[in-house]
Amino acid sequence: MSPRSRMGELEQAVLEALWDLDASRCGADVPDGHGASGREVHERLVGRDLAYTTVMTVLDRLVRKDLVVRQRDGRAFRYAPRLTRAAMTAELMHEALEGTRGDREQALVSFVGEASAEDLAALRRALDDLR
Incomplete structure (x- = not known):
């Protein structure tokens, strides 16, 4: 299991805070590099x-797990998420699929079978864009 899929609730909350702070600065869910x-x-x-x-300890853990990047800013550090929310979610989905050991197609069928109409529409758009 990768560090990303073993993230604790507090680590998730800190990562969410970083995404929210980044989004409030640049107006989108894209790491701006400033942290x-x-x-x-x-x-x-x-x-x-x-x-x-406690927050600093969690940030340090997230840096060690390569989920957050740390950059020196004077005597302190600035922290930024390594990936956007969407990219992190996609990475977690790929990890889950890799762990299915031969049942990948069935896992995808099950996922799509439980998807909402909005999710299905988004999947259709994404597939159309790939063509």
């Missing part, structure tokens, strides 16, 4: 009653 400080991430998670050091 956020640990303090900004901590402030974004204000309702969770977390210590600043």
Whole structure:
């Protein structure tokens, strides 16, 4: 199992905070390369009653798992998600399919069978775009 599929709830919350901070700066779900400080991430998670050091520990873990990139900014660091939400989701879906060991087609059929009308329409558009 990859680090991405073993992400804990707090790690997910910190990554979501980074995506939200990035989106608020550039108006889209695209990492802008500037990132956020640990303090900004901590402030974004204000309702969770977390210590600043806890947030920094989680950010460090996410860097080690290669989910977040860290860049020095003076005496501190800035953190940015390595992938967009969409790219991370796609990566997780690929990992899940790779783990099916021969039942890949059945897994895809089952997934599509449970998809909403909106998801099916999006899949059709994506397939049409690939042609």
